[in-house]
Amino acid sequence: MSPKAAKFALPVLLVAPLYSWGFSYEAPAISPESESGYEEKPGWEAETFAVAAANPLATDAGYQVLKAGGNAIDAAIAVQMVLNLVEPQSSGIGGGAFLMHYDGSEVRAYDGRETAPQGVSGELFLEDGEPLEFNEAVASGLSVGVPGTLRMLGKAHAEHGELAWKELFTPAITLAEEGFAVSNRLHTSLESDEYLRRDPLASQFYYNDEGEPIAVGETLKNPALAEVFRRVAAQGSAAFYEGSVAEDIVERVQNHPERPGSLALEDINGYEALDREPLCTPWQQWEVCGFPPPSSGHLTVMQILGMLDQQSLLEAPLDNGAPSSTWLHQFLEAARLAFADRGRYIADPDFVEAPGGDWSLMLAPEYLEKRSELIGEMSMGDSAEPGNPGELAVSWASQPNQPEYGTSHISIVDEDGNAVSMTTTIEQAFGSRILSDGGTGLAGGFLLNNELTDFSFVPEVDGDPVANRVEPGKRPRSSMSPTLVFDQESGELVASLGSPGGAAIIHYTARTLVAMRDWGLNAQEALNLPHAITLGGEVYVEEDRFPEATLEALRERGHTVSERELTSGLQAIMRLDDGTLFGGADPRREGVVMGD
Incomplete structure (x- = not known):
């Protein structure tokens, strides 16, 4: 067994089940680890199915449901409860x-x-x-x-x-x-x-x-x-x-x-x-499927990734286990531009029409190429303006920034290849x-x-009017980004992933996708990487996780940088080349992965 991987296992003390309507649930005695700081996790291997959730007791519930013959939807319900x-x-x-x-x-x-x-x-x-x-x-x-x-x-x-x-x-x-x-x-x-x-x-x-x-x-x-x-x-x-x-x-x-x-x-x-029509976006060899509005997650994630693909990287993306200053600069500037579009256009589609009548216009390659040209050597700070992806029936105002919080994520792949990515x-x-x-x-x-x-x-x-204003019966805009990834050529499932973290969900998910596709990292290695985010103004980097030289290089490019605890709760399950599964759980939280 590789030091980077562990077979799915949890120490359990079994007790008699109280309820057994169709399968025998055995309550494990599990003490979740601390949520704060950074605690290394090994990543977990499985042959046929896997469950990743934010608490060991919840993961175990989904695992037992799958063992009893349930599928990914069944397990997600048990995990959520x-x-x-x-x-x-x-x-x-x-x-x-x-x-x-x-x-x-x-x-x-x-x-x-x-x-x-x-x-x-x-x-x-x-x-x-x-x-x-x-x-x-x-x-x-x-x-x-x-x-x-x-x-x-x-x-x-x-x-x-x-x-x-x-x-x-x-x-x-x-x-x-x-x-x-x-x-x-x-x-x-x-x-x-x-x-x-x-x-x-x-x-x-x-x-x-x-x-x-x-x-x-x-x-x-x-x-x-x-x-x-x-x-x-x-x-x-x-x-x-x-x-x-x-x-x-x-x-x-x-x-x-x-x-x-x-x-x-x-x-x-x-x-x-x-039922919403999922947004499935080609991204080099992958097709990334995510949630449409009222979620801003997929559109904003894929805008960031689409703009990054237009950039030429001048230095290695990883430096001492952290993304380099050049990559971070490009990532943060792409985020500024994407969040400017998010603040202007995205809201409940039953109340707000997409630019040009089609949300996918925000991801059109020619549009993202023009947006990417705005990324220069120096940071644009809080001056990023929304673009014009399509004609609008109403002239929307940009929503002022305000906080977003909370959330949990569940990823599941069952033995029949069914998959769930659920952010809750x-x-x-x-x-x-x-x-x-x-x-x-x-x-x-x-x-x-x-x-x-x-x-x-x-x-x-x-x-x-602000697109995401309060109206009766309307669903508020969200940053939740439950994501399923597929191989474009074979159509096979590549990964299920997502995270909590308010608006930072978008940064966490985008960076994880880049690490898995472009940097060759497995699910756990990708989740272990330190975070850097911006919602349009100041840059926040994960405390004590970046070399000082990297932070200084960002400041030299005009970024205002401060360190803070960025407690994501990423969960990811990826399918390896041999068809087996590999799961990762965020080292900043108490989650684990289980499977067989």
Whole structure:
């Protein structure tokens, strides 16, 4: 066995399963490692199938489902439910998700993005004509969109699932009833959050009387979530979107003590998961398939990569284990140009027409060649302007920059070659900081998203509307970039990958694709590389990961550079030349890969 690779394995202490509707789930005793800093991971080999997720308990749930004869969709459902329990700050049934699925012949894009209630307006986040302070808007009823994850997963399962729906909740119900050991990442997130303690249910559940969070290694049970899962397992997603669960969500949003929201039962009852036409873009020998708007992920990733392909690299791309200053300069300048287009054009396609009526015009080679010519020897800083990929029916204003956070990613390849790439979120850590017990009256529950803060806080700029402004029934623009990669010649699956990280998801995904295709790195080696991002102004580089000479060279090119912790959560599974699989998990988080 290579020192770069390890067979898929986790130390487990098996206990008797509580529920076994169709397969026997065995709850492992796993203590996830720390989320912070940088902890080397080996990469993992597998012969036929693999699961990569952000927490070992979630990965194990998907692994056991695949072992029991389930497929990639089945495993993704089991993984998501366990993530809701053990990583509640990042995703869950109170949020939304984008799922890319490959069934061996066709790629599908399932849209479970949250929607704005019918009672909102473009002034949702304005007070006295001025935008709210961002975190005050987040931690409120105003920020909660209609959750989409469960209805989307129900739709995908009805079309592709192998095991019975109810079986897929067995791992999460078992762990919610028996309890799980709190990880350092969850403890640290609870400790550092100043808003979650304001919610009465959350403060009682996650903190003691002195306001201290539940300790690392302490067993945490979630009876309310177990009961909600039982209902959804037995009745389908309708148990969430109708009845007491939906009523409790509405009550908590509408009765928020500081800023209540307008979310109504009719909004939840009427939510629909959508089929979107995936965007599949040729990229030299590969075809990269990603999510279309309302995600900005694929379009912005492929704009960056398309512009980079027009650049001539003057020095080796890797220098002492980090990308070189020349490559970073080109990458960051391409990102500035791509983000300028993103801020002007991309929003929910049911409300906003694509430039020229076709989103692919933003990726046209001749357009990207012209954009790439704007990359010079010196940084353009915050002066990057959007281009003109096609005629517009409406003159849009560029959206002012505002924060994006959160999220988790799941990648799965099953033994039949079906693949899932799913990015799932409640937006910021702990979402809106509103905990719902689903009307059960039991301790615990699930957190509600703050996804509406992904809309522009201002509806217009200088009299021109912002494409991503708030409108009733609209889905906010996202940066989530679930990605499936195929070989153009053979059509075979090459990789499934994606990441959390707010707007930085785009940089993390783009850099990983370059490392895997152009630099010959395996999935783990690509994920190990240090990060550098810009949203149009300052450049942020991963703390203590770049040689000082590289940073100084960037500054000499006009970049304003600062170091910070850039905690991605990349997951990737790639198919090797011999047909076997190799999986990688981000060394900055507690995820692992498992498979056979």
